[in-house]
Amino acid sequence: MAILNRQNLTAGFSSKISVQTPNPAVFDYPEKVLQFGTGVLLRGLCDFFIDKANRAGQFKGRVVVVKSTDRPGADAFTEQDGLFTHCIKGIEDGVAIEETVINASISRTITAATAWNEILACAASSDMQVIISNTTEVGIQYHANDPIDGGCPKSFPAKLLAFLYARWQHFNGTSESGMVIIPTELIINNGDVLKKIVLKLAADHQLPAAFVAWLQDANHFCNSLVDRIVPGTPDAATSAAICADLGYEDKNLIISEVYRLWAIQGGAKVREVLSFAKADAGVVIADDIxxxxxxxxxxxxxxxxxxxxxxxxxxxxxxxxxxxxxxxxxxxxxxxxxxxxxxxxxxxxxxxxxxxxxxxxxxxxxxxxxxxxxxxxxxxxxxxxxxxxxxxxxxxxxxxxxxxxxxxxxxxxxxxxxxxxxxxxxxxxxxxxxxxxxxxxxxxxxxxxxxxxxxxxxxxxxxxxxxxxxxxxxxxxxxxxxx
CATH class of the missing domain: 1.10.1040.10 (N-(1-d-carboxylethyl)-l-norvaline Dehydrogenase; domain 2)
Known part of the structure; x- marks a missing residue:
């Protein structure tokens, strides 16, 4: 059975069920989002909204995914050109819903431990606007003595600081180069907590006052909440049955419920940058969430x-x-x-x-x-x-x-x-x-x-x-x- 990737997608598959495929124009969209994490929740919710908006021509941006390690099976993202199948099943307003979508929001994946310079290169992109993360509840923690130069930092907050510092240096601290940063970890006031840790790390490393001012004023650390049940990778029997209907193999296939909510705390600037919110009522941007x-x-x-x-x-x-x-x-x-x-x-x-x-x-x-x-x-x-x-x-x-x-x-x-x-x-x-x-x-x-x-x-x-x-x-x- 052919595997899901761009080449085979172009050639076409013989599916027994209806599958929504991406418009070829999507593959030419610029990389606008840096995503820390490959987990099913990020793909089943955040990447779902971005992909849906891209289909509607409302965001026109793709996602660069940062992996922390080379775990077994992680190469499937590269093998499949970032493509994955999203099966959406459940009840909405009393009606049974079953949709199958090939998500094309991810442009590429980078392993932080072995290709850190590629991630820093993204900091120099004027197209890059958004950072999202899901590193679990233990990912957003302060770790002292985590170097941000000379290689990949260990903790996520230190990685984020290194990225933002490289961006500040490249763009000479212009306000336009600030980012919208949305952690999705299930922590109370996750954006505020992350910002506090990043600022503390900046002080630890004695970074310039001008950078700290830019960090505080030009960047938007948004508190957010994600809500969608996206179970882990389906077991082998379930995957095999679904792939038989799809007519192709997909090692990154995910299943989710229909319900979705991504509540993001932010104002007018955040709404402007997160234009993908217009494509689905499940994205809520409000002053109080x-x-x-x-x-x-x-x-x-x-x-x-x-x-x-x-x-x-x-x-x-x-x-x-x-x-x-x-x-x-x-x-x-x-x-x-x-x-x-x-x-x-x-x-x-x-x-x-x-x-x-x-x-x-x-x-x-x-x-x-x-x-x-x-x-x-x-x-x-x-x-x-x-x-x-x-x-x-x-x-x-x-x-x-x-x-x-x-x-x-x-x-x-x-x-x-x-x-x-x-x-x-x-x-x-x-x-x-x-x-x-x-x-x-x-x-x-x-x-x-x-x-x-x-x-x-x-x-x-x-x-x-x-x-x-x-x-x-x-x-x-x-x-x-x-x-």
């Missing part, structure tokens, strides 16, 4: 975090299968609507939260999406702290007692983090005789903690939670019931 962030972070992501460990340990592997189970489906609904929705730390009409929550439950039930529970557990502790602990604290402020279903989900999280095996620095838990990976930066911490487990000590560890959870009256007892 807090309500979108809170609803998504707390009700979708927060529910995911509390349900995934429990469901996995009970033998489930996919979100949709959990929702097909009558008991668990009701439990998840009650957790979301009767506990989490009542404790969102942002004043809003409860009807708004309830309506959004019920739409999320429909998305969880999407029969077309194989969203793996194990994928949701990646960086489990960080997610629990950032997504759920603020809800727990707020719930206590509102009601003064332990949220029962939250405590159950938290107990399951602790059980999931109980590693029974360590091998070459990797940790594994045991679910009914099946070993599973614990992909969390705190895996080693809990490996030691479980040798002589003390729940009160774990709850009191402010380095984990940013708060002393043992001080919350009744929470320890509520959690202990389920351990």
């Amino acid at each position: 807090e309500i979108y962030r809170e609803l998504k972070l707390r009700l979708l992501n927060g529910t995911h975090t509390l349900m995934c460990g429990m469901s996995f340990l009970l033998g489930f592997r996919l979100v949709k299968d959990v929702m097909a189970n009558g008991y668990l489906s009701k439990l998840v609904m009650n957790l979301m609507l009767s506990e989490l929705a009542l404790a969102i730390p942002y004043k809003m009409d409860l009807k708004v939260a309830d309506r959004f929550g019920r739409s999320v439950l429909d998305r969880f039930r999407n029969p077309f999406i194989n969203h793996k529970l194990i994928d949701i557990t990646v960086q489990y502790t960080t997610k629990m702290r950032m997504r759920n602990i603020p809800l727990l604290v707020q719930y206590y402020q509102e009601f003064g007692k332990a949220p029962e279903l939250f405590a159950m989900g938290f107990a399951a999280y602790l059980q999931f983090m109980h590693a029974v095996k360590e091998e070459n620095g990797k940790y594994y838990g045991d679910a009914n005789g099946e070993l599973y990976p614990i992909n969390c930066d705190y895996a080693a911490h809990f490996y030691e903690a479980w040798k002589d487990f003390d729940l009160k000590k774990v709850l009191a560890d402010t380095s984990l939670w940013g708060a002393d959870l043992s001080a919350l009256h009744g929470f320890e007892a509520a959690v202990q019931k389920y351990i």
Whole structure:
């Protein structure tokens, strides 16, 4: 079977299903976006919007993708000339939707570790206007002593600083050369956090005051929120079945739900640069995006975090299968609507939260999406702290007692983090005789903690939670019931 690439696309494929192919003119569009990350969320949401706008002639720009490492399989992007198939399946306004699109937004991919100079060369392009990233929650962190000259920096903020400094030097600090920078990592005020780190790194490296002024005044660091369920790479059987219908092989194929939201905080200049927003109502550019962030972070992501460990340990592997189970489906609904929705730390009409929550439950039930529970557990502790602990604290402020279903989900999280095996620095838990990976930066911490487990000590560890959870009256007892 022929592989998806430009040459074979031109020759044509014999597909059994309708496939939207790109206009050849798209391949001549200039590179306007630098994207840090190759993940499915960036491709299934951000690159989706850019590709859709290009088809409508509204953005006319392509994406240069920066990979951090040469992981196995990463060469598929180069082999396929950046092309990938996006299968969109779900329910919208009560109507079943199935669309298949060949996305041509990516012009090329560059590996930062081995071709850093190529990335710096992009800084000298007057066409380049936008930087987007998704380096996970642990990607936007301050790392001291990360050099920005003489090679590729280690951290994403340092890479960004090196790029912007090279751009400032090339364009002599003109205001027109500033960039719109949109991190999509699930961090509160992600744009503000990233800007603060970049400015601190600039101070560490004693960069010129004129550059720092340009960094602050000419560049727009936008807080943003992304919301679309895009599961990881489909399993071999699913991919093979889809490719058989497509009539070609695609190693970068992705599947997503229909729902999409990219909320970006910005004003007139940001709207002008991000002209791709005109092509789809799913892109929202507004002065305040807090309500979108809170609803998504707390009700979708927060529910995911509390349900995934429990469901996995009970033998489930996919979100949709959990929702097909009558008991668990009701439990998840009650957790979301009767506990989490009542404790969102942002004043809003409860009807708004309830309506959004019920739409999320429909998305969880999407029969077309194989969203793996194990994928949701990646960086489990960080997610629990950032997504759920603020809800727990707020719930206590509102009601003064332990949220029962939250405590159950938290107990399951602790059980999931109980590693029974360590091998070459990797940790594994045991679910009914099946070993599973614990992909969390705190895996080693809990490996030691479980040798002589003390729940009160774990709850009191402010380095984990940013708060002393043992001080919350009744929470320890509520959690202990389920351990």
